[in-house]
């Protein structure tokens with residue numbers, strides 16, 4: 001069954017492809033409420049920074065937080081990143097002068113350290129001492145993730161919800177001194193194996209995956225889509241497109257990037273994917289509601305594309 005919902009206005013049901021497309025209201029629910037409830041409500045910055053004590057996420061508070069947090073059983077977004085999304089510039093680089101994001105490592109110093117008291121572009125401790133966050137190795141960030149998953153996944157299982165990890169955006173080797181986590185499709189495999197659980201799932205961001213450089217397990221988004229969808233590990237898909245890869249790429253409209261989005265949808269159809277597909281960030285169309293216009297454009301494309309491949 002397909003459920004299309006755009007700001008609560010439109011609802012259609014029942015097609016052959018068992019996907020849900022959730023509009024901006026669903027995105028808000030998933031991203032605005034559910035994700036931060038998990039991460040911030042349960043001491044996320046301490047976990048990411050490696051400072052969490054054993055009492056976080058354990059005891060009675062875990063299930064209560066999850067059950068009280070309006071989490072979605074199908075999948076709830078989380079990121080696990082020190083630097084967050086950083087290093088891009090925004091300008092009228094998109095088609096028709098739309099404002100779009102460009103990531104170009106020749107224009108930045110990606111090792112620029114994070115100030116103390118900040119994680120994921122957010123200040124969590126305004127009284128932090130002056131200075132910067134020390135570099136964090138790949139081994140260290142994977143250990144922190146393992147601890148986090150070992151604590152929260154049993155609670156998620158008990159509560160009947162899935163947690164869906166977003167890959168790194170941008171998927172560099174390191175950013176601001178911190179090693180990145182899922183910057184190749186195969187790293188998703190490593191994450192799933194780290195703490196095996198049916199509650200552990202993927203927030204499968206097609207844009208971030210397409211930005212991953214070739215080689216070292218990167219490059220083939222179609223193969224990764226089929227592999228993880230067939231295994232039932234994709235909780236939901238971020239449907240967006242890009243042109244180029246790390247170290248230089250640009251975010252573009254869904255119909256003009258390097259990824260063949262129709263091919264991706266066909267793969268999902270062929271493996272009977274029954275998760276959720278939502279639009280991700282898009283170029284901002286010049287008008288009174290630039291973000292909403294971009295989202296509406298992506299949703300319209302997605303609906304039309306689904307109709308087309310279902311008719312094949």
Ligand SMILES: [Mn+2]
Nearest residue numbers: 205208238280
């Ligand atoms: Mn995304």
